[in-house]
Structure formats: C-alpha cells, structure tokens
Amino acid sequence: MPADRQPPLDPSHPSELTTRFAGVVRRSAPDRGLDEACALVAAHFSVGADPDGTDLVAVRSGLDDLARGVGDPSLRGVVDHLVAAGLGGDPSDYASPASSMLPAVVRRRRGLPILLAVVAVEVARRCEVPAAVVGMPGHVLVVGDDGLADPFHRRSHLRPADACDLFRRLHGASAPWDPSYLDPVGDAQVVARILANLANRYRADRDHRREAVALGLRSLVPGVGAEEQAALASALARSGAFDRAATTMEALADAGGAGTDPEELRERAVRWRARLN
Template sequence: PADYRRLESSLLHEVLRRRRGLPILLSVVWMEVARRAGAPVYGVALPGHFVVGFGQAGEAGPPVLADPFDGGRVLTGDDAGLLVAGATGAPLDPSMLAPADPLDVVLRVLNNIRAWAAARPEHSAVALWAVDLSLLLPSHPARLRYERAQLLVQRGDFLAGAAELEGYAEVVGAVDEPAAERMRGQARAARALLN
C-alpha cells in the first residue's frame, strides 16, 4: 500500500493526524489507548508485520492477536502463520508471539525510517537523524556506527565520517582485524576527499 512508501507513516504525530500509518505505529496507538482503558495488551513483532496481543502474555491457550493495519481484524493462528511465511518463507515459531520489548519497538520504527531514507539518497539527513536516534538506545547494532560514517561522508562531513570509521574499526578490530583495517582505509580515503 501507499502508506508503506510515505515517511509520515513512520512518524507518530503524523499517524495521529492522518489516521494512517505503518502497522507498528498503528499498533502503538492501539496499545496506548487500550492501556489507558485498562486492557492488558502488548506488541507482537512478527517478521515483516507488527500486531497487537490482548490478554496476559503466556496465558494458557493461543494468544488473541489483532491487526490494526487491517482495521483491527482478529487474527487466527493460521493468519499469523501466513504473515510470517509471507515475510520469511518460514513457518510461525511460537517464540515470535512473545511480547515485544519497548526499546525494540523504537528501534524497529527507526529502522523503518532508515529504510525509507535509504531508497531516497536526497533524504540522507533523515537517515542520519534516524541512525543518531538509534545509537542513543542502550542496545543497538554496532554496524549502525558504520552506517553513520557512510552517511557523514556522503553528506560531505569527511572528518566526522573518518572519525566514526576509526571508532567503528576499534570495535570491529576485537573480532575481525582485516575488516577493521578496511575501515581504517576507508577513513583515510574520507580524509583524502578534503583535498
């Protein structure tokens, strides 16, 4: 759908204004409204599609899942399995129905913004903003530092990009020295762009 191709679909204030958005943001809205009404809810981060679980996680019996993106349709186990199979080609594993950690939800939203911006190089400032926010989270993929370095160089901030590459090389060097040396080479190349 068209909502997948719009940045506004990943920005909560725009989702509230437009009443349209990606499944994860619609689920966040649903969860907050349900919590304020006293309903026990949690996010379920299925691969490729985020839905809302109702009840206490881990209760006996299958969880009750709803898809805010599909008008709040209640999902059967088969429906959830089809969503997972469509995204991964693999069957639904019961562990995929576990409540999503709130910080993982934030990181997933930021990943959606990064993916949107990656397809639009003219919006590298948006990509850098999303990477910078992701790096503020207590747990984030180390590779984001490399992505940040690339964005800085792409935007013409060669010194900051080189410094970020060297910092990433220090992290990588502990497990993969050849990769760290490649990062150091990229840092030298970024500095050379100043001339």
Template sequence: MHDDPWRRRFTDEARSERPDLALLCLLIGTEADPGLDEAGLDAAQIELDRLAGLLPYGAKSPRAWAAALAALLGGRCDFRGSPGDYQRLESSLLHEVLRRRRGLPILLSVVWIEVARRAGAPVYGVALPGHFVVGFGEPGEQVLADPFAGGRLLTGSDAELLVAGATGAPLDASMLTPASPLDVVLRIVNNIRAWAAARPEQSSVALWAVELSLLLPSHPARLRYDRAQLLVQRGEFMTGAAELDAYADVVATVEPATAEAIRGRARAARARLN
C-alpha cells in the same frame, strides 16, 4: 552527534526504568518535523487520552478488548493502512499518524497499544517478521489483532500466513512474545532508515535515524560504521573518517583484516578533502 534538548530527552527516556513508548515515538517526530514543539507533543498525548476515554469502561476478556479497540479505532475513527503508506515518511511519525489516521503497521499498533493501555487493557506489541500486530491477554489465551487491517482479529493460521509471506519460514512461538518499548522504537527507526536508504536524496533522514538508534541503551556496534558512511556520503569527510577509524578500533581485536579495510576507507575519505 549534535546535542539538542529533544535528543537529550530521547536519551533520558530510553534509559528510564519504564520508557514511555508514546513519548519516544513523538520525540522521533521532532527530528522529521521542526514545527513539532512541546504543545504538539502535549496535543498528541491528549488525543491518545481522549481516544482511551471513548472505550467502554470495565474489565473485559482479551477478545472483548480487541473487539472494543477494533470498533473504536478501526471502525468509528477509521485508523488503518494501505500499500501507499509505505511510501510516506509521515507513516512512521506518531503525531502524523494520529492526524491522518493512516500509517505503517507498527505505528498503528503504537496507537492501539497506547489507547488500550490507558484504558487498562492487557495489551502489548507483537513483532511478527514483516508485519507488526498487537496482542491482548496472556500466552495461551492470547488474542491478536491487525491494526493495519482496521483491527481484524487474527487466527493462528492468519499469523502463520503473515510470517510465511514475510520470511518463508514457519511461525515460531518466540515470535508471539511481547515487544518491549525499546524494541518497538528500534524497529521504527530501522523502518525510517530503510525508507531513506531507497531515496539517496534523503540522506539527512537516514543520518538522524541512525543517530537516534545510537542513543538507545542497546544497539549493534555496526551502527557506528553506518553513521560514518552516511557522513562521508554527505560530504562530511573529516567527521566520517574519524568515525570510521573509531569503528576500526572496535573491531580490530576480533577482525583485524576488516579493521584495516575500514581504515583504508577512512584514508580515502580524508583524501577527498585535497
């Protein structure tokens, strides 16, 4: 994987004691937008600070915090999403979501989390299957809001319907636990990979997304195989073959037959050079 200052910064931040969610999301943006520089990162953080400064001051109940965020971000500033946002890469990039005020549920939730956190709210992301939302308050008094819908408050049955629509399964209490910043970042890069996978001409986007996933402290080993496949697909046969062999070594002890099949793919990739 190529080494550059942005990626080193991403790696360092992901491994820090308290990873900065906004910064990690903005560093994802540097992969997609070569024009995003230090000034652009600063401007995005300043915008989050500015929005937080517009919230009414003082301690509030979870419900009052949710209402205040909905009034400011969903109402006054018109942050929300639409079905068309799923078709745009910008919907997964924090600096673009701040500019356009449109995005995927998880990126709109990042805006809410970062604005509310700066104002002192007890806020966190909630990674419901298929639809990311935000939570305020402790379990038992938890209030959920849907930034994609402009901050609509979710009742228990609303959340059950969202989960049932996405998975066909009932809502489990474990789904309502706060998502860590690294969980959020991994889900964002997975969304980007899914967007690129549906567009074969965007293999370069798929490649940087999987490479960022590999920089996170915890990631599935299979990502190395996915990266190798992308390299071969992009015509980087030698690098892809070497990566396939390395992954085969990882799985050989537990799945020797799988390892041999992967080595066969590596040989086939090298053969395409002749």
C-alpha cells in the same frame, strides 16, 4: 509544520532533543513512554508546534481522545473502537516517511503497521488494558490477554494460525514459521525498528542526510549493536559529512571493529578524511 513537510537538517548539529531521546529510550520499561519516544523521533525531521519543538501535546491529546471512546476494556474492544474511529493501514502509505511519524499517524489515523501498533498499545495503556507490540517479521501485530490484533488490516482478533497464514502470504508458502515470532517485544526494540524503517526509506529516496539522522538516533537505543556504527558512518559519508563519518568509523575500529578488520575501517576513515582536502 506537518510531518511530511520536512525542513533541511544538519545531522551533525547538536540537539537537546537528541539528548532527551537518549534519556527516554534508556529509562526502565515501566517509565518509558512510546508516545514520547516516537514524538521525539518525529521532531528530528519536522519541527513541532510545542515550545520544545515536538508535537507531544497533540499526540497525547489525540491518544487521550481515542481512549475516552473505548467502551469494552479489552484489546479487541480497543482495536474495534480504533477501527471505527478510522484507524487502519493503506499500502500506498509505505513510501511516505510520514507513515513512521507518530504525530502524523495520530492525526491522519494512517501509518505503517508498527506505528498503528504503537497507537493501539498507547490507547490500551490509557484504558488499563494489557497490550504489547509483537514484532513478527514483515508485519507488526499487537497482543493482549484476549489474543492478537492487526490494526493495519483492521482486524481486532487473530488466532496464532491466522498470524502464521499472514506471515506466509508475506514471505512465501514454504517460509519456516517460528512461534516465537508472536512474542512481545520491548519498547526499545519498537523504537529501533521504527528508525530502521525510516533509515531505509530515506536511503531509497537518496536523502542521506535524514538517513544519517535516523541511524544516529538508532545507535542510541539500548540493544542496538556496535556494527550499526558502520552503517551510520557510511550514511554520514553519503551525506557529505566526511569528518563525522571518519570519526565514527575510527571509534568503531578502536572498539574492535564489531566483526570487521579494524585496519580496514581505519583505511576507510583515511579515505574519507582525504575528501575534506
């Protein structure tokens, strides 16, 4: 089923895919596959063609095909080839959850900047070209030994000054620039950001069941703070899963509240449980 045709979900339903996702994102960096993690994310929103419910076979086959066409083993060579193969961004895609689903992005060669960066990094890895995702606020880039690249805007080479200019076009001419914005980010941070994008998209669409699924997955990613449990609990409540919402909020209160008064969290949980009666 295409990633933009989404069957109903029950965010409280236990899933082997969720357990598998948690295992993948907790692996040590050399053994963690962004392609697998992102395919598992997509499988929570659209049933894939593989027996395990993912589209990982098609994702890896598509990435392998793209890698076979790379002639210049450099980041610039990888991105130039991807652009020639049709990879790039379209601002109109921002409103579609499919733009955050790797199977759809590999198939359509369109997606959000962070997904196009994942494609570039995964193709580079297959070509033994060093590359990493750069989590610049507002727009994700890719960095390699030969500089920066922006697959979304189909630019295979950027100087740090070019990235700063792009940042200020997004955030305003007076926005303070920090060179650390061009530091590579780890795979876990990439997955967490993808899931935050999805949660925001589903919240805007008032699809709170899928918002809760995205936030539930995000809470499993190493490095995501305990305060995210409050966002998950609120999304569960908006989806009508008041019992799970209350249980999640009570667990956060028991853990100290992550900066919020635990008694306030428990009172909210009580109000949600009252909705069950």
